[in-house]
Structures are given as structure tokens and as C-alpha cells.
Amino acid sequence: MKNDYEAVIGLEIHVQLNCETKMFCACPNRPGDEPNRNTCPICLWLPGNLPRFSEEALEKAILASLALECEIQEESAFDQKVYYYPDLPKGYQLSQFHMPLAKYGCLTIADESGAKREIRIRKVHMEEDVARLVHENEGRTPVSLVDFNRAGVPLVEIVTEPDLCNPGDAMEFLKALIRRIRTSGSSECSMEQGTMRVDANVSIRPRGSDELNSKVEIKNMNSIRNVGDAIAYEIRRQVNCFRTGEPIVIHTRLWDPEKRVTSPMRGKFEGPCVPDPSVPRIVVAGEYLQRIRNLLPEMPEMKAERFVKDYGLTREESLMLSAERGLSEYFEAAVSCDAPPRLAAQWISAHLLPTLKERGETLSTSLLTPERFAGLLLMLEHDEINSSTAKEVLKRIVESDAPLGEIVEQGGYRQVSSVEELEVIVDRVLEENISAVENYRKGASKALGFLMGQAMQATKGKANPLRLKEIMMRKLE
Amino acid sequence: MQSEIFCHSEISPHSTNGRGLLANLRVAVQSGISVRGWRTEAGCQALQGFIALEDATAVERLKLAGARLAGNTHTSEMGFGLYRDTAPKAFREGLVDIALMTDTMGEARAAAISAGVCGFKPSYGQVSRFGLVGLVPSMDCCSILGSRLKDITNVFNVIRGGDDRDPSMPDPVSPLLNASSKRTVEHVTAGVFTQCLQNLSVTELEAFRAALSRLERTGIAVTELSFDDFELFRVAHHVIGSVEASSSCGKFDGVRYGHRAGGSKNWNTMYLKSRAESFSMPLKAYLFQGAYFQFEDYAAFEKACKIRSVLITGIQRLFDDLDILVFPTRRASANPGSANTLETLYHAFSLTLPSNVTGQPALALPGLAPFEGGDLGLQIAGPLFGDERLLRIAEQIVQDVEGTE
Numbered sequence: 001m002k003n004d005y006e007a008v009i010g011l012e013i014h015v016q017l018n019c020e021t022k023m024f025c026a027c028p029n030r031p032g033d034e035p036n037r038n039t040c041p042i043c044l045w046l047p048g049n050l051p052r053f054s055e056e057a058l059e060k061a062i063l064a065s066l067a068l069e070c071e072i073q074e075e076s077a078f079d080q081k082v083y084y085y086p087d088l089p090k091g092y093q094l095s096q097f098h099m100p101l102a103k104y105g106c107l108t109i110a111d112e113s114g115a116k117r118e119i120r121i122r123k124v125h126m127e128e129d130v131a132r133l134v135h136e137n138e139g140r141t142p143v144s145l146v147d148f149n150r151a152g153v154p155l156v157e158i159v160t161e162p163d164l165c166n167p168g169d170a171m172e173f174l175k176a177l178i179r180r181i182r183t184s185g186s187s188e189c190s191m192e193q194g195t196m197r198v199d200a201n202v203s204i205r206p207r208g209s210d211e212l213n214s215k216v217e218i219k220n221m222n223s224i225r226n227v228g229d230a231i232a233y234e235i236r237r238q239v240n241c242f243r244t245g246e247p248i249v250i251h252t253r254l255w256d257p258e259k260r261v262t263s264p265m266r267g268k269f270e271g272p273c274v275p276d277p278s279v280p281r282i283v284v285a286g287e288y289l290q291r292i293r294n295l296l297p298e299m300p301e302m303k304a305e306r307f308v309k310d311y312g313l314t315r316e317e318s319l320m321l322s323a324e325r326g327l328s329e330y331f332e333a334a335v336s337c338d339a340p341p342r343l344a345a346q347w348i349s350a351h352l353l354p355t356l357k358e359r360g361e362t363l364s365t366s367l368l369t370p371e372r373f374a375g376l377l378l379m380l381e382h383d384e385i386n387s388s389t390a391k392e393v394l395k396r397i398v399e400s401d402a403p404l405g406e407i408v409e410q411g412g413y414r415q416v417s418s419v420e421e422l423e424v425i426v427d428r429v430l431e432e433n434i435s436a437v438e439n440y441r442k443g444a445s446k447a448l449g450f451l452m453g454q455a456m457q458a459t460k461g462k463a464n465p466l467r468l469k470e471i472m473m474r475k476l477e
Numbered sequence: 478m479q480s481e482i483f484c485h486s487e488i489s490p491h492s493t494n495g496r497g498l499l500a501n502l503r504v505a506v507q508s509g510i511s512v513r514g515w516r517t518e519a520g521c522q523a524l525q526g527f528i529a530l531e532d533a534t535a536v537e538r539l540k541l542a543g544a545r546l547a548g549n550t551h552t553s554e555m556g557f558g559l560y561r562d563t564a565p566k567a568f569r570e571g572l573v574d575i576a577l578m579t580d581t582m583g584e585a586r587a588a589a590i591s592a593g594v595c596g597f598k599p600s601y602g603q604v605s606r607f608g609l610v611g612l613v614p615s616m617d618c619c620s621i622l623g624s625r626l627k628d629i630t631n632v633f634n635v636i637r638g639g640d641d642r643d644p645s646m647p648d649p650v651s652p653l654l655n656a657s658s659k660r661t662v663e664h665v666t667a668g669v670f671t672q673c674l675q676n677l678s679v680t681e682l683e684a685f686r687a688a689l690s691r692l693e694r695t696g697i698a699v700t701e702l703s704f705d706d707f708e709l710f711r712v713a714h715h716v717i718g719s720v721e722a723s724s725s726c727g728k729f730d731g732v733r734y735g736h737r738a739g740g741s742k743n744w745n746t747m748y749l750k751s752r753a754e755s756f757s758m759p760l761k762a763y764l765f766q767g768a769y770f771q772f773e774d775y776a777a778f779e780k781a782c783k784i785r786s787v788l789i790t791g792i793q794r795l796f797d798d799l800d801i802l803v804f805p806t807r808r809a810s811a812n813p814g815s816a817n818t819l820e821t822l823y824h825a826f827s828l829t830l831p832s833n834v835t836g837q838p839a840l841a842l843p844g845l846a847p848f849e850g851g852d853l854g855l856q857i858a859g860p861l862f863g864d865e866r867l868l869r870i871a872e873q874i875v876q877d878v879e880g881t882e
Contacts, residue, residue: 041530045728047519048511048533048608050643080724082771084752086744091727144744146732272771274720274778277615278606278645 005242006207007235008215009170009200010162013177014155015187016129016195017060022152023128024051024094024279031132031150043152045090050278053078057126057154060186061101062284062292064156065124067184067299068177070105072289076282078126079273086146087130095127095157097273101282107180108301109172119173120161129153162201162212167228167235174198174224179300183325191223198227202234204242217252218262230255234262303328311341320349330363333370339377347377351394359398367401375404383464389413416463419471422455425463426471429455440476448472482563482572484508485515486548497543498631504539505564505573508549509556510619511608512536519610520552520561523729523755525736533608534643535577535619535636542635547573553817554760555612555726558826559584560817564622565592575632576622581613582714582822583806583829585620586841587813590806590854593843594624595871599633600862601836602647605640613721614645616714616833626872633864665697665870667857668799672707673828680848681809688846688855689803695877699803706791709784710831711823716770716781717834722760723767729755759819766819789835796860801870804828806841806854829856838864840871845878 019029025042042049062072077099080092105121131151136143158177164170178189178196189196203215218234221227234253241248253262298306300322307318307328321331327348334344352373356366376397380390385408396407408414416422429451430437440447452472456463480486483505506512509519511529518524532540540546551563556579564576565588578585580598589596598620611617619636623629639646669689677685689699731737731751738750756764770778795802807813811825823830832839839858846853857874859867 044733046530046734047517047524047527047610047728048529048531050607050645052642052644082724082727084727084730084748086730086732086748089728089733091730092724142743272775274724274771275782277721280645 004207005204005235005239007165007231008162008203008205008212009164009166009231010215011158011160011164011170011173012199012201013158013160013174014197014199015064015158015181015189017057017064017154017156018185018187018195019054019056019060019154021054021056023054023057023126023154024152026052027152029153031129031153033149035145035147035149038149039151043089044148051094051276053279053282054154058282058284059292059295060154061124061126061156062289063184063296064158064181064186065102065105066293066296067180067186068102068105068107068121068124068158070102070121070124072102072284073100074283074285075099076101076125076284078276078279078282080276081127081271081273083271085130086144087133087151089131089148089151092274093128093130094276094279095273096125098275100125101156101284107173107176109169109176111172112168117163117169119163119169122159122161124156124158127155127157129155162203167231170200170231171224171228174227176301179323183297183300185297185325191221200227200231200234202231202238203248204235204238214248214250216248216250218255219252219265220254220256222257226255226257229260230262233260237262297325300328311335311345313342313345317342317345317349321345326363330370330373334374334377337371337374339370339374340381343377343381344374347373347394351391355394355398361398366398368398372397372404379404379408383415384408385413385415386462386465388461389415412460412462414462416459419467422459422463422468422471423475425455425458426468426475429458430475437476448476451476480548482550482567482570483548484518484551485512487546497541498635499539500543502544502575502628502632503547503573504544504575504577504632505547505550505567506533506536506577507552507556507562507564507579509552509579509610510536510549510577511610512546512549515549517549517610519555521554521729521755521760522757523726523731523735523752524610527734529608531608533619534605534640536608538636539577539632544575544632544635550576552578553584554757555610555722556581556584556617557612557722557760557763558582558816558822559588559591559814562588562814564588565814568592568594568622568624574623574625575628577636578620578622579609579611580618580620580829580833581616582718582826582833583813584826585622586806586829586839586854586856587826589622589841590843590852591814592622593852594622595626595629595843596806596841597621597623597629597633597868598832598839599637599864600838602645603637603838603862603864604633605636605643605646607640607642612725613718613833614725615721616718616836618833618836626868626875630868630872633868637864663696665800665873666798667692667697667699667801667803668795669699669701669803670704670707671701672704673804674701676707676827677805678808678810681805681853684809684846684848684853685805688805688853691845691878691881692803692855692874694881695874697874700799702795704791704795706784706788707831710788710834711827713781713785713788714830714834715766715819715823716778717785719763719767720770720778721767723764723771726756726760726764731755759817759822762819785834788831792831792835792837793860796863801857801859801867804831804856804858805846806856807851809848809851809853812851832858835861837861838867840867842871842875 027038078094079097081095082092100123102124129150132147134145181189199219201215203213205211218230221230252265254265303322304318307313322328335341379385436447511517511533513532517529553560567573586596604619621629621632736755741747813825816822816825841854841856845855
């Protein structure tokens with residue numbers, strides 16, 4: 001029965017830009033500080049003050065828009081979104097409504113079957129965040145407190161076309177969007193920490209029809225998973241309304257992550273948007289735009305393709321390495337120090353990242369520079385150490401910034417590859433284990449493993465395994 | 478110290494030992510213009526007890542140029558209209574040489590005529606709005622009243638020019654047109670709108686015609702021309718002005734400063750009561766009208782904005798052939814000093830508000846258009862950023878009139 005209907009989903013995503021200052025004044029952009037510490041006459045909107053639009057906010061907003069393949073508009077402008085609430089120190093929010101910064105973007109996502117779908121982005125516009133309210137309802141007199149640290153913090157709002165049709169698509173879209181904006185360097189996009197907030201507009205219609213029915217806005221999801229769950233719940237709820245003939249009216253619902261349901265919040269309020277006379281028109285064109293374009297790093301999807309082509313990585317390896325900017329930069333830095341690319345890719349994911357995670361470190365905080373990591377891989381590649389000692393060395397070089405050679409020498413990790421040395425060891429092992437030698441010669445191939453183990457032990461695991469086996473086989477014949 | 482004329486008056490006014498271009502000039506500012514440490518209440522309950530933290534840019538520059546700040550004058554609520562404004566009285570009692578006022582619909586020019594002095598509203602964007610409490614951000618202009626045009630010119634040169642605290646000023650601040658132009662103040666051509674003349678009463682027409690004849694006697698060529706949209710200035714000003722006023726007064730909520738109503742059970746009631754008590758008529762009606770256009774008839778506001786840009790282009794084009802436009806400053810039938818309903822305000826200021834809609838500079842000269850019971854005030858307006866030339870033409874007119882009479 002559910003298959004008789006399909007969902008039409010659009011997302012509205014607020015992303016806090018990681019600027020040094022607020023959007024219209026020089027106050028630090030640190031909403032988490034002690035309440036009302038980061039305020040000034042402008043963001044408190046004392047009479048006589050005028051907004052001073054931050055160039056850094058513009059630059060980061062442009063970077064985020066370019067990361068979403070939007071067309072930057074040559075002219076854009078701020079409007080006043082009028083509503084009266086104590087979180088808004090001037091009775092309106094400065095936001096771009098009539099003339100947004102960027103339009104017509106898109107992101108390609110792959111659905112469960114791997115088929116690619118293009119999700120259009122209608123617009124990206126800039127706006128200022130509002131203050132934070134704390135209502136204390138305990139005690140005889142209820143108290144409402146306002147923290148203006150967040151008032152004026154720079155945001156972009158990203159609005160998609162209603163191109164998404166299931167919760168899975170919405171989640172994939174958000175993951176792709178986060179990857180891109182993080183790569184652009186303009187925001188950390190953390191739903192958990194509140195630097196990204198997602199509202200979803202959901203409506204349903206009979207499958208195959210192209211009508212657009214009344215949409216319901218859902219809010220208060222604090223993880224990507226919650227977005228998926230809230231949309232799935234809302235689709236089921238609306239299908240049920242459709243079946244029972246209950247009308248669906250435009251309104252806003254809140255997701256309750258405990259009860260895992262959405263419940264109505266308030267009637268949808270559309271305040272007017274009046275052009276602001278005090279913030280000058282924003283003109284983005286020519287050399288300025290080109291300069292910012294040049295600042296935009298390569299996007300993860302393009303990077304993944306390049307890694308396959310240039311370094312011969314598998315698709316999985318390249319996707320893994322390109323998802324995070326820091327990770328891909330580390331990989332490429334190691335490769336530029338002559339680390340063999342595939343070996344580097346494998347060692348990063350199989351050994352380096354797990355080791356760092358165990359130690360509670362990250363690539364950027366680690367003592368292990370890409371140069372030293374490349375040095376380790378080169379020693380492995382050149383048979384100077386074997387892979388089991390290489391794992392040991394890795395543990396040492398993340399702990400200390402001593403030169404790699406020193407760690408290897410002092411730890412006695414260097415692989416024993418000299419034929420003479422190995423022959424002496426093999427001879428001794430064969431003499432000491434005559435019965436095993438006899439067993440082998442009678443055809444018990446297991447005995448070879450035992451003899452190899454003895455010889456490896458005698459070198460404290462440092463023997464070049466291939467060369468050791470070669471000598472062993474020759475002596476046993 | 479408070480008085481009938483000043484909200485705050487200085488016993489020993491600031492001065493920098495008599496040095497600077499404006500040394501010893503006694504200046505009053507309106508109480509909606511910030512002076513650090515002074516009560517800056519803009520005649521409004523919403524700002525009750527508000528002490529300015531910083532000087533307005535204009536005030537800061539006046540102080541640096543050696544002017545003596547005498548005090549701040551009482552104003553109508555948010556400087557909207559002139560009822561309760563005491564700047565004219567400060568002149569009549571000989572307490573000041575210069576006064577600064579915000580001109581939103583012609584207040585500074587009308588106050589000047591009422592005081593018998595000159596009133597100059599510069600081009601929008603020539604004087605920083607930083608520190609002006611303000612009401613209609615796209616029209617408010619810090620304006621200068623003074624008995625001598627020379628003083629007005631000096632004050633203007635001191636306070637004008639770019640300010641990074643007011644990014645809405647053109648960047649870089651547009652050079653004043655004609656400042657280095659070869660066009661002299663001889664052979665000035667003045668235009669008078671037929672639609673303006675048609676609108677005048679017999680008394681007004683008689684006084685205005687007399688003033689035009691005086692101009693002609695000084696050698697200025699006066700031509701009558703048609704400007705069909707003349708009546709639309711008032712509509713555009715009213716709709717856009719009320720919308721912007723409604724937005725700018727949104728910040729007065731009693732949360733961070735100003736009047737907060739007592740005895741409220743929750744923030745919502747506190748908010749509503751504080752705002753209700755903060756404003757009185759006619760400003761309150763104006764704010765309601767603005768909110769009406771914002772919430773209920775946005776299309777009317779959009780249309781007013783379109784009309785405004787048509788008016789701006791239409792007026793600016795006239796200056797290809799003209800040097801100045803001439804109007805009376807006030808109506809004979811409505812005293813700008815006592816108008817206190819929206820209807821009477823818009824009637825009383827109908828001849829000054831066009832320059833607030835277009836942003837062009839305008840200057841009111843006293844004594845040239847007297848009528849039975851008062852002075853209409855002759856008003857001349859120049860092209861946007863043609864401030865310097867307009868002031869020179871005015872000086873020429875004053876000199877020539879004195880010479881011919």
C-alpha cells in the first residue's frame with residue numbers, strides 16, 4: 001500500500017561559517033564563551049550603530065557556494081526578515097531573500113543501487129544568527145535570559161529543490177554536502193555541535209503524479225541519522241493521513257529523538273522581507289571572484305577520480321582518502337616524499353589511522369610528519385625492514401620525533417638480509433633440530449614452517465623472510 | 478543640566494582652546510544625535526535614560542574642529558516632525574550659532590525658516606549617519622542650521638566625508654560635482670514645477686512669485702516646467718518612510734536598554750507592554766502603517782520603491798539643463814512646528830520631502846518669501862552630490878538680494 005505514494009523532500013540547511021568575527025561587527029565568532037562576553041554596540045543594536053559587513057564572511061560564503069557548484073550572483077543584497085522575539089536585538093534578522101548570493105547549484109549522489117542522481121540546489125544565501133534564549137521556569141518568577149554571543153554569527157542557508165524522494169537520498173545528500181563544505185574550509189558542518197542545522201520539507205503524492213501537495217516542515221534533528229528517521233516517520237504519518245482522509249495543512253513539526261515521532265510546533269509564520277537600506281549592495285565579479293575561485297580546494301569526488309587515475313588506487317581506497325581534506329593532503333604529502341602510493345594508502349587505513357585513534361590523536365596533531373611516514377614505507381619497500389617490524393617502528397615514531405634512522409638502528413629493527421649472516425643462522429637451526437629436518441625430508445612439509453619459525457626467532461624477527469626461506473630450502477635439499 | 482531648550486546643556490562647553498576652523502562657534506545638536514556621556518533620548522520614551530557611549534561622527538569632527546557644544550535640543554519623537562522641537566528657540570534666544578538636526582522629511586529646513594536662519598540638508602551619503610538615532614535610514618540626513626551661510630559651509634566641510642562606521646556611504650565618497658568645474662555661479666538657471674505652482678494657495682503663490690522675481694532680479698533665469706509625477710513624492714515618502722521607520726523602531730524592546738514596562742508575568746507581555754508604552758502619536762500611527770505595508774500589503778511597498786527610482790531618475794535628468802530647482806519650504810496653511818498628525822505632517826512637509834526621497838541636497842533661505850503671518854522660506858535644490866555648488870549659488874543669491882534691495 002505504501003508504494004502507492006511517493007515522497008517529495010526538500011532540505012533547508014543552515015551552516016555556521018568558521019569566520020574569526022561576526023557578520024556585521026568585529027566581535028569574536030565564539031558563541032560558546034561566557035554569556036554576553038562577545039558583544040558590542042553593533043550586535044546589541046544600540047541606537048546610532050550601523051552594520052559593517054565582514055569581508056571574511058562574504059569570502060567563506062562564496063567558497064561554500066562554489067563547493068556546491070552554484071552560480072555566484074554578480075549583485076546580491078540583504079533584507080530585513082521582520083519578526084519580534086527577544087532573540088533578535090533589532091526586530092529583524094539581516095538575511096538575503098530577494099537577491100541571494102548564489103543560485104543554481106547541484107550535488108550528485110548515488111542511491112542504494114549505485115545509480116547517480118543529481119540534486120539541484122535552488123540558492124545559497126547569507127544571514128546572521130540570532131541570540132540564544134534560556135528560559136528558567138523553575139522558581140516563583142519565571143526568568144528568560146538572553147545570550148547575545150551568537151547574535152550576528154555568520155551563516156549561510158542552503159535551500160535545495162524538492163528533488164529528494166526518500167530518507168536515504170536525504171542522508172546521502174547531507175553527507176556529500178558536508179564533505180564538500182568541509183573541504184572548502186568554510187565550516188566544520190557538525191550537526192552534533194550545532195554548526196549545521198537541517199530542516200526538511202516533506203510532502204507526499206500518488207506515485208507517478210507531478211502534483212505538489214501541502215508540505216510539512218520538520219525541525220530539531222541533531223544528527224544525519226535523525227534526519228533520515230524523522231523524514232521516514234513523517235512520510236508514514238502523511239500516507240496515513242492520506243488514507244484516512246485527514247487533511248494535511250502547512251505547518252512545522254518537531255522531531256522528538258526519544259519518542260521517535262514528530263509533533264506539531266506552530267503554524268508556519270512567514271514574516272515580511274524588506275530590503276535593508278544600510279548594508280550596501282554586494283557586488284561579486286571579475287578579479288575578486290577569480291581570486292576566491294583560486295582558493296577553492298579540489299572537491300572530494302574529483303580528487304577520488306584523480307587518485308584512481310594518477311596513483312593507481314582502487315575506488316575504495318581513493319574514496320576513503322579523499323573524503324577528508326586533512327587525510328588526502330597527508331596522503332599526497334607522503335607520496336610527494338616518494339612513498340609508494342598504494343602502500344601508503346593501505347598503511348594509512350590499516351595501520352596509521354588505527355594507531356592514532358588508539359592514542360586519541362589525529363593526523364594534524366601527530367608527531368608523525370608525512371615525510372617520516374614516507375621514510376618508513378620506503379624502508380619497507382626496499383626490504384630494509386620487514387612488515388612486522390615496520391608495525392613496531394610505526395608505534396615508536398608516532399610517540400617520538402626522533403629521526404627515523406635512529407629509531408630503527410637503536411631498536412635493532414633493521415632487517416637481516418645478508419646471505420652470510422642468514423646462512424650461519426640456518427646452519428645452526430638445522431643442527432639443533434635434526435628430527436625436524438628428517439621429518440621434512442620424509443615429506444612432512446609442516447616441519448618447514450617450524451624450522452622457519454626457529455630461524456626467525458633466532459633473528460628476533462628481523463630476517464628478510466623471502467631470503468631466509470630461499471637459504472633454508474637450499475640447505476634442506 | 479536640563480532646561481526648556483536643552484535636554485543636556487554644558488555649563489562650560491567643549492572647545493579646543495579656540496583653535497580650529499570652527500573655533501568658538503556655539504553648536505547645539507538634536508537629542509537624537511549622539512554625544513558621548515549625554516542623554517540621547519531622541520524625544521522618545523523608548524530611549525528613556527539612554528546615555529550615548531560614543532560621539533556621532535559629525536559630533537566627533539565638530540569637536541576636533543574646535544566647535545563649542547552648547548547642549549542638545551529637545552526634539553519631537555525620533556525627530557519625526559517638529560512639534561516639541563526646541564532648535565528654533567535656541568536660535569531665537571541667541572544661544573547658538575549652528576544647530577545639527579536630522580532631516581527626514583524636511584524638519585531641519587522648516588525649523589531653520591521658523592528660526593529665521595538658513596537650513597541645509599546635504600546629499601544623502603555625504604555625512605555619516607553613525608551616531609544618529611534615526612528613523613528612516615534611506616532618507617535621514619544630518620543637516621545644518623545657521624544664520625550665516627559661511628558657517629554652514631565650514632561645518633559641512635568639517636563633518637562631511639567617508640567614515641568606516643557608516644558603510645552605506647558611497648565608497649569612495651563621491652567627489653562633489655562641479656567642485657572644480659569651470660561653471661561659475663553666473664548664468665544660473667532655475668526650474669519651477671507647474672504642478673507645484675498649481676498646488677499652492679493664493680497666499681502661497683503670491684509670496685512664492687515675489688521670491689522668484691527677486692531671484693530673477695539677481696540674474697537667475699527662472700523657467701517653469703512640468704513634472705507630472707510631483708504628487709507621487711508624498712506617497713513614496715509615506716509608504717517607504719513608514720516601512721523603514723517600523724523596522725528601525727524594532728530594536729526598542731526594553732530588553733537591553735530604554736523603557737521596560739513593569740508588572741509583566743512573562744517576557745511576551747513585557748515585550749508587548751514595553752513597546753506599547755514606548756511610543757506615542759503620531760509616531761505610533763506611522764509605525765503601525767509601516768507594519769501594515771510589511772505584513773499585509775507588501776506589493777504597495779514594492780510599488781513605492783519602483784516609483785521612488787523613477788522619481789530619482791526623473792529629477793536627476795532635469796539637471797542636464799538646470800542648475801537648481803526652486804520650491805517654497807513650507808506651506809502657509811500648515812505650520813510645520815505644530816503639525817502632529819500624519820495628515821498634517823505630510824501636508825506641512827510636502828514641499829521639502831521630495832529631496833529626502835531623491836537624496837539630493839536642498840537649502841532653505843529665510844526672508845525671501847514672506848507672507849501675512851510668516852515666511853514660506855525659499856528652498857533651492859541641486860543635483861545629487863552637487864552640494865558645494867548649491868552652497869555657492871545660495872551665497873550668491875543672498876549677496877545679490879542684499880545688493881539689489
